[in-house]
Amino acid sequence: MGLIGGKFGAGQAVRRVEDVRLLTGAGFFTDDRSLPGQAYAWVVRSPHAHALITGIDIAEAARAPGVLAVFTAADLAADGVGVLACGVALENRDGTPRADTPRPVLADKKVRFVGDPVALVVADSLYQARDAAELVEVDYEPLEAAASLPAAMAADAVQIWDDAPGNLCFDWAQGDEAAVEKVFARAAHVTQVDLVHNRVAPSAMEPRAVLAEHDRQSGRYTVYAPTQGATGARDAVCGVLGVGREKLRFVTGDVGGGFGMKAMTYPEMVLMPWAARRLGRPVKWTAGRDESFQEDTHGRDLQVTVELAFDDQAKILAMRAVSHANLGAYLSDVAPFIATSAGGRLLGGVYKVPELFFAVRGYVSNSAPVDAYRGAGRPEIAYNVERALDVAAGELGLTPDEIRRRNFITPADMPYRHPFGFTFDSGDYQRNLDQALEAVGWADFPARRAAAQARGRRRGIGLAYYIESTLGATRERAQIRFVAGGRIEVTVGTQSNGQGHETAFAQVLAARLEIPIERISVIQGDSDAVGTGGGTGGSRSLQMQGNATVIAAEAVIEKGRALAANLLEAAAADIDYGEGRYRIVGTDRTVDLFAVAEAAGEGGLDEEGVYQGEASTFPNGCHVCEVEIDPDNGALTIIRYTVVDDFGVVLNPALVAGQVHGGVAQGLGQALMEHCIYDEDSGQLVTGSFLDYALPRARDLPMIDFAYNQVPCATNPMGVKGCGEAGTIGALPSVMNAISDALDGAHVDMPATPERLWRAARRRA
Secondary structure (H helix, E strand, C coil): CCCCCCCCCCCCCCCCCCHHHHHCCCCCCHHHCCCCCCEEEEEEECCCCCEEEEEEECHHHHCCCCEEEEECHHHHHHCCCCEECCCCCCECCCCCECCCCCEECCCCCEECCCCCEEEEEEECCHHHHHHHHCCCEEEEEECCCCCCHHHHHCCCCCCCCCCCHHHEEEEEEEECHHHHHHHHHHCCEEEEEEEEECCECCCCCCCCEEEEEEECCCCEEEEECCCCCHHHHHHHHHHHHCCCHHHEEEECCCCCCCCCHHHCCCHHHHHHHHHHHHHCCCEEEECCHHHHHHHCCEECCEEEEEEEEECCCCCEEEEEEEEEEECCCCCCCCHHHHHHHHHHCCCCCCECCCEEEEEEEEECCCCCCECCCCCCCHHHHHHHHHHHHHHHHHHHCCCHHHHHHCCECCHHHCCEECCCCCEECCCCHHHHHHHHHHHHCHHHHHHHHHHHHHCCCEEEEEEEEEECCECCCCEEEEEEEEECCCEEEEEECCCCCCCCHHHHHHHHHHHHHCCCHHHEEEECCEHHHHCCCCCCCCCCHHHHHHHHHHHHHHHHHHHHHHHHHHHHCCCHHHEEEECCEEEECCCCCEEEHHHHHHHHCCCCCCEEEEEECCCCECCEEEEEEEEEECCCCCCEEEEEEEEEEECECCCCHHHHHHHHHHHHHHHHHHHHCCCCCECCCCCCECCCCCCCCCCCCHHHCCCEEEEECCCCCCCCCCCECCCCCHHHHHHHHHHHHHHHHHCCCCCCCCCCCHHHHHHHHHHCC
């Protein structure tokens, strides 16, 4: 079933077919769409991080020019609209369920973070809606706020949810704590490091937007919005509106970045279709960048203590990590999973660690909800493991590469049973490490350091070896349809957010059917067409959708065999397929695939394939970063950045390189400059715009030397491993290890801003 070679087979750097459209301004995003008679919405948001709502006066706003309606929570309640609920059931250590934090679509009685939606104004124009929103009078009784993790954890912290005493919403653990404690008690050496994972904003190029209409005759809604999966968004909104799936069509067009944030359910996704039904006309809303910073789910925001226990040969005996996680004001869609087992199952990394223990205490706070962000728990774990390992190497007098070599899981150990119960199926970690170190001139680094020191600069080099786990939803379907003009449409249940899916899945199909890629179109993003689909997340798309597409192609070939046999007047057993044609074996008599489809009639050769994934893939790789710091001002320059990855069988090297480059950019952004900060007293978001939130620009990023080794995955037919998030996972620890090396082993928390580096350099002077 695997991919074949040839013009469009595995390993071919086919150029992205969608790029001409996107780069020439012909992309079609949600805000580009308009419907006849549409109205415009503006959301009234809380200016307080924590307050009681004692009254709302909408009378003056309702009388303003062009205003069609002003809605509050009371209107939603009257129509039986539900709440946004977290979809992850999580048990505490004692077996009790986690706390519940049901989120109203519009705040009722209480607001819990700055930006919490309170009312919706709909008018004939956007400007009329915005002006009228200023006339909505909300009476607030401000309460003390706890917007940061330390504030929420404090013994005297304000109570945010009655169901979460002390603001603790869950206390989760994995592993045998007692067994790990015994190992630590007899260890020859113990390393402990305290780490901070700074809060970051996803900052997609395209902000969230919703355009919705309602057909009174059929009672059916149509919602247009950028998502990471139209069918998942449909199901979530149906649940809140209280309607069946057949009553709602969800359409996602081009999407300008998601990074996990656009996989979540937001109040506006419910408000716009509901308002469209109430008003009898389409309603449109597009977020401003300030709203994106305020309400879009953030990422990370953890404080972790990591410990490693070693024997007298520097072999790891045990590892434990205790994490405190800020979940924000409400538990978002999959937030408890991200903070716990999404990354936590990979504790120990690519090393033989006999005993593991991981505990997470999750807290609510007066801040935006926190959920999946590129890597979704795995960057956090990789950072924990790789920073702790570098600190241990310094304490034990070993080089960073040597301590890793002593503890690697080897190819001979594969399949390797992880202490948490799953299996690594494949990987050659030392080969990737050796290749990366040779590429960067690891052995020659002392000379480069000395030369930099002679110029008054601090130079450091850092390596990190990451492993991640990809799977997500475990079922995916592909539908192949022959259409007019000798073309094929393949409908997929994933959703491109810029990764190049239109190229990848067309390439998969072209490779198996051995036809020109130009004859294939990829259909995605319409819940009516897709029906079911797992969407995009967890770097699952090629692993799941690619295998489903191959299965569908195999079904087409097999169905066409009998039809071709009839056309060629031969027995089906004598018919072979290749290069887009059926042929009688041993002769030159052939018939084209599309001629067979035409003879079969409309739908006669159409087929579908369903793939059920049963195991994760485990992409892995080595990142090496070399930096130089000016101790006089803390300015940091990334001199060289090298990546050697294992993504199993590589379909399209150009697409893979693009994903790695983008992932590294986001990882370096978090490590060096990005940071969401709330005011300690008021709970106001201080970094609420790009004037205050530092996003990396091209000049801040290095050229990336990228290579890969193909170790086929043993648990899916194509042998592929996901690549979408890997760059971020490896970037955090590699650059921070390099910074520590430049500062003679000093630890600096992310983001390593010039001020922090300057202060650290002064302390080490």
